[in-house]
Amino acid sequence: MREDLLQDEKVIIFQLKAEEFAIPVQQVGSIERMQSITRVPGTSDFVKGVINLRGVVTPIIDLRIRLNIEARDYSDSTRIIIVEINNMEVGLIVDSANDVIDIPKSSIEPAPEIVGAVNNDYIKGVAKLENRLLILLDLSKVLLSDELSELKELEG
């Protein structure tokens, strides 16, 4: 993570509500269209279930619910971004994903105290680009941290 911050970062941009988020392209396996999701009982509300991703059963997280943004019905532009963190493949449901750009390291700043509705814990930093503001998500926090252990306890 820290080394990434020292260089230009190639990121994938996706949208949730009105905000634009960015995740490093190395962490992204693929971007999929919305498809039918099989619900898995006994999991947190943000875990939507599992999909068949070319023969691999892959869990899916609704990022809106995860980041406490109000839920919205899925549309044609809804995408599932498959990310790989700590050898786990997980799909993230986002409103739309439409850009890959390079962020110069100089434009990345630490997260300000308050950025929109998203809990600061999940934010690695923000990048200012011309007239865009990109929020860099810390995926390992989104997927793991104490929430997962809490989740496991609930399931256990």
Add this chain to the structure above:
Amino acid sequence: MEMSQYLDVFIDESTEHLEVLYNQVLELEKNPKDKSIIEEIFRAAHTLKGMSATMGFEDLANLTHQLENVFDEIRNEKINVDANLIDILFEAVDHLNAMVEDISNSGNGTRDVNDIVSQLIAIVSGEKHDKLNEKSSNESNLQYITNLDEFEISILNESQDRGFSNYEIYVELNEDCLLKGARVFMVFDVLEKHGEVIKSDPPVTQLEEEDFQNSFTVILVSKHSSDEISEKIKKVSEINRVSVNPFALSQYIERKHEEELVHTQSEQAATVETPSQKEEKQSKGASSKTIRVNIERLDILMNLFEELVIDRGRLEQIAADLNSHDLHETVERMSRVSSDLQSIILTMRMVPIDQVFSRFPRMIRKLARDLDKKIDIEIIGAETELDRTVIDEIGDPLVHLLRNAVDHGIEMPEERKKKGKPETGTIMLEAYHSGNHVFIEIKDDGAGIDKEKVINKALTNGVISSDDVETLTDQQVFELILESGFSTADTISDISGRGVGLDVVKNTIESLGGHITIDSEKEKGSTFSIQLPLTLSIISVLLVEVQNEKYAIPLSSIIETAIIHKDQLLSAHNNKVIDFRGKVVPLAFLDDILQVPDESVEGGSDYVSIVIVKKGDKLAGLVVDSFIGQQEVVLKSLGDYLGDTFAISGATILGDGEVALIIDSNALVK
């Protein structure tokens, strides 16, 4: 030379040879006089030595070399086989094993083997002293050289007639000798001044290329005395040891004949066949039937096939939807071929359980010796085959159970005598197929499980409450020892640990989709019986529908399905039950348990569909909305992220590409 490409082969073959060593040494203990066993050991040790020297694993080669010397002495009946010797041999083989393991874990295979090497040398040299004394009365038969051809034999014969002496000369160079080739040349120079070298082992060309360990043996025809020759050779520097012994041709030929009788009984030809030829024949016979395939490739093949199974399901569905006759026929043919393919791939992944069992005899032997108990192990059905994934997992639980049987099951010899049992206890390890399952039984003729003791212990440890005691069946009592926090041995021993072992056994077996049951009779012994599925990756399931969701229930846990009128549902303590063939079976409503969103109209039907599942001898009825049908599916894990989900053991991909969850009915039976 680049060796890494040979490394895999080296590791595979070394493991095989070590296995032979272990097994044959065990056999040797039982039949110390059996020449064929020693020959086999010798061959394995020799090959191992050669391979490891070529690959540059010095410690491995060194230890194998010493081991080989000991076996050589045994072969020539210089050393008597006793329990102590076998212990040392096992220890040596253990060291070898550790080194090979180290190499396979990309280590460099170095290990401090000085201790065991010196022990081995002590064995050999100790006996050597005896032999030296013997030598005057009895012509020595110290024979390192084993492959004389007819021509050489005739020369040796002739030289004897002409008053020359035949000597076998063993020369060992210093270990740190740098110019081995030069030393060899000097030794040969000396030898050729004193007589004629008839044979050398390894051959002269190899010696010149320094392609040998520290020692070599030559046969020399000479008129000089052995002492004189020995003195002359010792003048060459960097020579560690020289022994010059008369070479007894008569004995050599005799022994050759014996060997031949053992190896080629069918062959009546009187010609002297060299061992290298014989070995060639044997290895040809063994190698032509099988090829070695990397297990990873088999896994990849399996994964690809799983994809195929999923697509096959999809095609079947498309064909049914389109109602095209041609497509239908093609798909049907494809299904047939792919189910043949499936059974072949599955059998390809099957390995005999012998892989796991084979290490047990020596483990039991060691444990028994450590505890001063006398125990025989009997293995039945080692050829029974299981999927590799199961084999990989089942080893540890079996070790636990066997240790438990040795430690807690079999009594001390005196105690057994008092009870009127034979002093030597027997542990029987049996594996067999039955239906879609493999059973493994561990039976001992020990003290059996003390019911009272188990109950008391369970009470004090809080595993059960005093109210439970009355209602427990014998089997349930025995199975208490599989709960965590339980150990019936009064003293904690190293062997079976601190009562943390057996619950691990139970968990492992259940995670493999198996069961373990215990049967025991006081003073007669106990039987631990493990039931395992044949394969873990493709299973037969019953697909059911709960509201709009599809779930799969493994057929292996289903007893039957039933459709029951609502009036027949009974209530007991607020739980719904049914009367099923005279038994009260509790019901589990899957839509509640799985929190299925309620979408259909309530009370649409007067009948409920029930799947009766079992766990051990307990039953439960799973209430579903409808049955879809039976299907072969590929078991997929939900992945690390979702980890253990209650009542779900995995997922599978259906013909339409949808994911269906597989119900873990064990979690639902209480």
